[in-house]
Amino acid sequence: GIRNAVATLGTSLTREHAIILRRYTDKVIVVFDGDEAGKKAALRVLDVFLPEGLKPLMVILPEGHDPASLIFEGRQDEFQKSLESAAPILDFMIERNIRSFEEQKTSRSAAVKEIVDVLSKMKDPIERSYYIKKTGESFGVREDELLSLLKFGDKLKGRISARKPANNDERLVLKTLLKFPKLVDYIREDDLIDIFPENEIKTVLEHIILNGFDDLSSLLFKFNDSSVQEAISEVVFLSDDVPDEATAWRLLKDCIRKLKLKRVEENLRVVRIKIDRAIAEKNNLLEEKLIKEYRDLIQEEKNIRGRD
Missing domain, CATH: 3.40.1360.10 (Dna Topoisomerase Vi A Subunit; Chain: A, domain 2)
Known part of the structure; x- marks a missing residue:
């Protein structure tokens, strides 16, 4: 037996x-x-x-x-x-x-x-x-990322956030900056933070730009908001195929370009709605002003698409 x-x-x-x-x-x-x-x-x-x-x-x-x-x-x-x-x-x-x-x-x-x-x-x-x-x-x-999450322990356990998730370009920007902190200067010097929508990724980026960070573990503990903590942990698990700073730099610029285009496209959509409303209300002065704004946005979009 x-x-x-x-x-x-x-x-x-x-x-x-x-x-x-x-x-x-x-x-x-x-x-x-x-x-x-x-x-x-x-x-x-x-x-x-x-x-x-x-x-x-x-x-x-x-x-x-x-x-x-x-x-x-x-x-x-x-x-x-x-x-x-x-x-x-x-x-x-x-x-x-x-x-x-x-x-x-x-x-x-x-x-x-x-x-x-x-x-x-x-x-x-x-x-x-x-x-x-x-x-x-x-x-x-990476092992250091797992160790940071392990130290963070049960604070991330079972949390389900009701937030609207950031898109992949926003996550990649944060992932790149976490791995290559020196590239934060690119965001800071060109004042690019405004192209990011109001969400948890932007909250983390604003903190990094203003205060920097020592390591992932300390960054996690800076935030009491569980949705921000969850956003950071999601970024950690993105596929990491950025071997060096030169590649990271190219990736960062490409993501920023896409985010700029997304912002312009959203502004174009909003202005089109306003133009239709101005036409319906027969407000000619407002219509002319909005059409000029629309043309400026079209030019901005062309400029962004024309950049390397």
């Missing part, structure tokens, strides 16, 4: 269970059914076991089987071997999230945040360091 085994009586594991188990061992092998519900139940034990210093492993049984059915079919040796080759649940979780991201079932940000949240509960600093490195390599996120 198999010694040192205990039934969970369902999937309801609690902190009290973990504390009792920790008195006897630091390694626990979890065996749930081989279906999707069983795999999800195995993942849930991370929240219970890791804070108590336990190292949970898992056995994935063949689809449609549980331990009793394997034993009943005379497959004791197979089951024993599966126990001996049990793998860390955290490894399974990371691989599962990688597949979900690669299959576009979830975003990079959501996949990594779920892992970071679990790592924040891990007591062993050496184990945590190993998994930070593994997560960074798997998702293309």
Whole structure:
């Protein structure tokens, strides 16, 4: 038979269970059914076991089987071997999230945040360091960025913001400046902050322009607004394919150009509406003024598009 085994009586594991188990061992092998519900139940034990210093492993049984059915079919040796080759649940979780991201079932940000949240509960600093490195390599996120989010801990956990998300160009500008802080001078000297719409990205950029920043962790702690914190964390998980400052400079100028065009296009839309209203109201003076403003905007748009 198999010694040192205990039934969970369902999937309801609690902190009290973990504390009792920790008195006897630091390694626990979890065996749930081989279906999707069983795999999800195995993942849930991370929240219970890791804070108590336990190292949970898992056995994935063949689809449609549980331990009793394997034993009943005379497959004791197979089951024993599966126990001996049990793998860390955290490894399974990371691989599962990688597949979900690669299959576009979830975003990079959501996949990594779920892992970071679990790592924040891990007591062993050496184990945590190993998994930070593994997560960074798997998702293309720098280790220092993961460490900053890890230090930030539960402040980002489970927060869902009702804000209107920034577009990708705005995020890329912030991402580039976080990686190459010297380029902040380009935004500051040309007074480009006004081209950004009023949102969380602009709030962060204004802070950086006025105060600079030491590192990502300190920047996160500067803001009490959860939506701003969430915006920063989303930027961290953007794909990072900017290898050097020269490339970053070109990317920054291209993003600024697109943002300028977007602002002009929005102004053109608003002025067109005003012109139609002036025509309807037969306000000729206002109509002439707005038409001139519209032409100036058209020229500004041409100038922006004509720049390298």
